[in-house]
Amino acid sequence: MFSLIIPVYNEEGLIVELAARSVKALESFTTNYEILFINDGSTDSTLQKLIEVRKHHSRIKIIDLSKNFGHQAAFTAGLELAMGNYVAMMDGDLQDPPELLPEMYRMIKEEGYDIVSGKRIGRKGSRLKITTNLFHFFFKKIAGIAEIENSGNFSMLNRAAVNALVQMKESIRYLPGMRSFIGFNQGHIEYVREARLEGEPKMTLGKLIVLAADAIFSFSKFPIKVCLFLGTFGTIIFFFAGLYALIDKMLGHSLFGWSSTVLSIYFLGSIQLVFLGVMGEYVYRIYKESQNRPIYLVKKFYDAETE
Ligand code: UDP
Ligand code: MG
Numbered sequence: 001m002f003s004l005i006i007p008v009y010n011e012e013g014l015i016v017e018l019a020a021r022s023v024k025a026l027e028s029f030t031t032n033y034e035i036l037f038i039n040d041g042s043t044d045s046t047l048q049k050l051i052e053v054r055k056h057h058s059r060i061k062i063i064d065l066s067k068n069f070g071h072q073a074a075f076t077a078g079l080e081l082a083m084g085n086y087v088a089m090m091d092g093d094l095q096d097p098p099e100l101l102p103e104m105y106r107m108i109k110e111e112g113y114d115i116v117s118g119k120r121i122g123r124k125g126s127r128l129k130i131t132t133n134l135f136h137f138f139f140k141k142i143a144g145i146a147e148i149e150n151s152g153n154f155s156m157l158n159r160a161a162v163n164a165l166v167q168m169k170e171s172i173r174y175l176p177g178m179r180s181f182i183g184f185n186q187g188h189i190e191y192v193r194e195a196r197l198e199g200e201p202k203m204t205l206g207k208l209i210v211l212a213a214d215a216i217f218s219f220s221k222f223p224i225k226v227c228l229f230l231g232t233f234g235t236i237i238f239f240f241a242g243l244y245a246l247i248d249k250m251l252g253h254s255l256f257g258w259s260s261t262v263l264s265i266y267f268l269g270s271i272q273l274v275f276l277g278v279m280g281e282y283v284y285r286i287y288k289e290s291q292n293r294p295i296y297l298v299k300k301f302y303d304a305e306t307e
Contacts, residue, residue, distance in 0.1 A: 005078025041068030055145035113187035118154035
């Protein structure tokens with residue numbers, strides 16, 4: 001059995017074409033497959049469209065989440081509920097072409113990879129191109145994860161790799177990082193990322209920034225290192241500045257007056273606030289993890305048994 005998982009959030013205009021192209025791509029190499037659409041709390045007619053499409057394609061299943069949990073959570077739902085020996089993860093806006101699936105499958109079957117992920121060698125009409133590339137470059141450096149550069153969620157995994165991913169229960173999730181973290185034999189397929197077929201991106205700038213922060217905080221101690229470095233640097237500078245001021249005073253001069261005092265108080269105060277913010281991010285994340293809440297909740301699972 002082969003599983004394709006696709007999260008969708010307010011993608012009503014895309015469902016019909018998405019389903020048709022996915023079915024066609026899958027049927028070119030297997031007859032035993034399921035397509036799991038994860039409806040991530042859409043507020044438009046996405047669910048109705050999915051139910052409609054399901055009437056024509058019995059191999060389509062719908063996981064209807066109880067609200068919008070975010071696309072990393074939606075992918076997680078798909079990974080946990082997929083039954084296939086092989087599982088592919090694909091965005092629902094056709095930026096990741098389903099036509100690549102047969103080749104990814106061949107690479108896993110014939111070239112001995114456990115995981116094949118799509119590596120973007122270009123993008124069409126996409127916003128935030130530079131920011132995303134910069135983020136990947138930076139993230140690769142600080143997290144020491146080799147596989148990450150220019151790959152997102154688009155990937156295919158065998159059962160062993162899926163089981164490994166599913167074992168990671170952290171509630172703050174960055175799946176491309178987690179996928180690199182688990183190891184296994186990882187391969188890449190290069191592709192040009194298409195422009196979104198229809199509609200606005202559902203990952204708003206705010207959601208992307210949160211995702212980037214989650215990635216950095218959960219895969220590196222870079223923020224702590226920066227604090228430590230600045231703290232140490234500051235201490236050394238201020239030690240010598242203090243010494244200088246003391247000697248100056250003893251010699252009877254008074255170089256330091258009102259402005260230097262206020263400025264150093266202000267400088268120290270703001271650096272401490274930044275450090276407290278970084279600490280706060282960690283404490284918040286520890287708190288989030290310790291709550292141990294479910295990553296997603298299913299309202300209804302439309303598979304063969306439910307009807
Ligand atoms: N998505 C989702 N939940 C969300 C946001 C997005 O399931 O809260 C889905 C969305 O429908 C799409 C995929 O995740 O299928 C990627 O979203 P988008 O295209 O907006 O992200 P980008 O391509 O900008 O990374
Ligand atoms: Mg997209």
